[in-house]
Amino acid sequence: MIDDRAVLERAADVRFRAVDDETVVIRQEAAEALVLNEVAGRILELVDGRRTVGEIIDRLFEEFDAPRDALAEDVCAYLRELVAAGLVLGA
Amino acid sequence: MAFGNQFLTEPALFPARCAGLPAGEARLAVELPGGPYLLEGLSAGQHAALARRYGERCSSPAAGARGTELRVFRADPSEFVTIDRRGWTNRFDFEYHERSVHVAGSQTMARISWQPRLAAALWTALDAGGEFLEAFENCFRVLSAYRLLELGGAILHSSCVVSEGVAWVFLGPSGAGKTTIARLALASGRAVLSDDINALRATDSAALVEKMPFAGELGPTNERVGPFPVAALARIEQAARDSWRPLSTAAAVAAVLGCAPFVNGDPYRLPVLMDNLESLVRGIPTGVLEFSLGGAPWPVLEAATA
Numbered sequence: 001m002i003d004d005r006a007v008l009e010r011a012a013d014v015r016f017r018a019v020d021d022e023t024v025v026i027r028q029e030a031a032e033a034l035v036l037n038e039v040a041g042r043i044l045e046l047v048d049g050r051r052t053v054g055e056i057i058d059r060l061f062e063e064f065d066a067p068r069d070a071l072a073e074d075v076c077a078y079l080r081e082l083v084a085a086g087l088v089l090g091a
Numbered sequence: 092m093a094f095g096n097q098f099l100t101e102p103a104l105f106p107a108r109c110a111g112l113p114a115g116e117a118r119l120a121v122e123l124p125g126g127p128y129l130l131e132g133l134s135a136g137q138h139a140a141l142a143r144r145y146g147e148r149c150s151s152p153a154a155g156a157r158g159t160e161l162r163v164f165r166a167d168p169s170e171f172v173t174i175d176r177r178g179w180t181n182r183f184d185f186e187y188h189e190r191s192v193h194v195a196g197s198q199t200m201a202r203i204s205w206q207p208r209l210a211a212a213l214w215t216a217l218d219a220g221g222e223f224l225e226a227f228e229n230c231f232r233v234l235s236a237y238r239l240l241e242l243g244g245a246i247l248h249s250s251c252v253v254s255e256g257v258a259w260v261f262l263g264p265s266g267a268g269k270t271t272i273a274r275l276a277l278a279s280g281r282a283v284l285s286d287d288i289n290a291l292r293a294t295d296s297a298a299l300v301e302k303m304p305f306a307g308e309l310g311p312t313n314e315r316v317g318p319f320p321v322a323a324l325a326r327i328e329q330a331a332r333d334s335w336r337p338l339s340t341a342a343a344v345a346a347v348l349g350c351a352p353f354v355n356g357d358p359y360r361l362p363v364l365m366d367n368l369e370s371l372v373r374g375i376p377t378g379v380l381e382f383s384l385g386g387a388p389w390p391v392l393e394a395a396t397a
Contacts, residue, residue: 015358017365022341024365026348028356033345 009049040078094186095195109212111164120152124290124301125238127158136219166214171198187357201230236353244292245351251284252276257322258300262350268329270308323376323396330381333388335395343377
C-alpha cells in the first residue's frame with residue numbers, strides 16, 4: 001500500500017542518469033536497462049529512503065504545472081510501476 | 092550466494108594483490124581488440140595452447156614491449172571446488188571493488204586492477220588444453236572489457252554484419268535473434284564478425300567495431316576481423332515484417348548498456364561506461380530493427396542509415 005506517509009527506497013543495485021529529457025536506469029545485478037520519462041525519472045531520484053511519498057508529491061507540485069490531486073494520483077501510479085519493476089522496494 | 096563460494100574452497104583467501112609463483116617463464120604478445128596484450132609467466136603447455144588458439148595474432152614480445160599485461164600464476168588444485176562439468180555452461184562470479192575487480196570461475200581466480208595501470212592476474216592449476224583456455228578466456232573477456240572502456244568503447248553482446256565496408260551491430264538478449272540475423276547475412280553474401288561478442292571503440296573520426304575471438308551458436312565464421320566503421324546500432328526484434336524505428340538517445344544508451352557485459356554490473360566504473368555509450372550513440376544511427384525470418388532487412392537498414 002502506497003500512501004502519503006510511506007517512505008520508500010531504491011533497490012541497492014539501481015543506478016540512473018538523466019539523458020536529455022529521459023532517464024536511463026539500470027538494475028546492475030540483472031544487467032537490465034530501461035528508460036523512464038521525465039516525471040518517473042524525477043520520482044526515482046526523489047525516492048531516497050528518507051522522504052515520505054507526501055513530501056515527494058509536494059516537491060513535484062512545486063516543479064510541475066499540474067493540479068495536486070492529479071499529480072498525487074500519478075505519483076502513486078508511477079511508484080507502483082517502479083515497485084513492480086524492482087527499482088523501488090515496496091512499502 | 093557469496094562471491095566465489097561456488098568455485099573456491101576458501102573465497103576469503105582470494106589474492107589481495109597481483110603476485111605469486113609464475114606458472115612458467117614463457118611470454119606471448121597477442122593482438123586482440125584493445126591490444127596488444129602481453130601474457131607473462133606462462134608454462135610451456137599454456138604457451139602452446141594460446142599459440143594454437145590465437146595463431147597469427149600471437150608473436151614473441153620484444154624486450155620492453157608495451158601493452159596490457161596479463162600475468163599467469165600457479166595455483167594449487169585444492170584451492171578450487173571440483174565441479175561436475177557434465178552439462179557445464181561457462182559462468183563465473185564477480186566482486187567489484189573501487190580499485191579492482193575479482194573474478195572466480197571453474198579452476199580460475201583472476202584479479203583486474205588499476206595499480207598503477209590496467210592489468211590482470213590469473214591464478215590457475217591448469218597447465219594446458221581446453222580447460223586452461225576457458226580459464227584464460229574468462230579472465231581475458233573481463234580484461235578486454237575494461238581495456239575497451241579505457242579506449243572510449245565497450246565490448247557488446249552482439250552480432251555484427253559487414254556490408255560494403257561498414258558494419259551493422261545487432262543487439263539483444265539471448266533469443267532475440269542475433270545468430271538468426273547473422274545466418275541471414277551469410278546467406279545474402281555478407282560477412283559476419285561474431286554472433287556473440289564484438290568490440291566497439293571510439294576514434295576521433297568514427298566509431299569502429301572489431302571482432303572478438305568468441306563466437307556464439309554460429310561458430311567461427313571467417314577471418315574478417317576489422318576494424319570497420321559502424322553504420323548503425325540496432326536492437327533486434329523478430330516480427331512479421333521488416334521495419335526500422337529510431338530510438339531516443341536515452342533509449343539507445345539503455346539498449347547498448349544492457350548488452351555491455353561485466354562493466355554494466357560494476358558500480359565503480361558504470362559512470363565511465365555510460366559516458367562512453369552516450370557519446371557513441373549520439374554519433375551512430377541507433378534504432379529498433381524488426382525483422383522477419385523470411386525477409387531481407389538489409390534494404391530497410393540501408394535506407395535508415397543512408
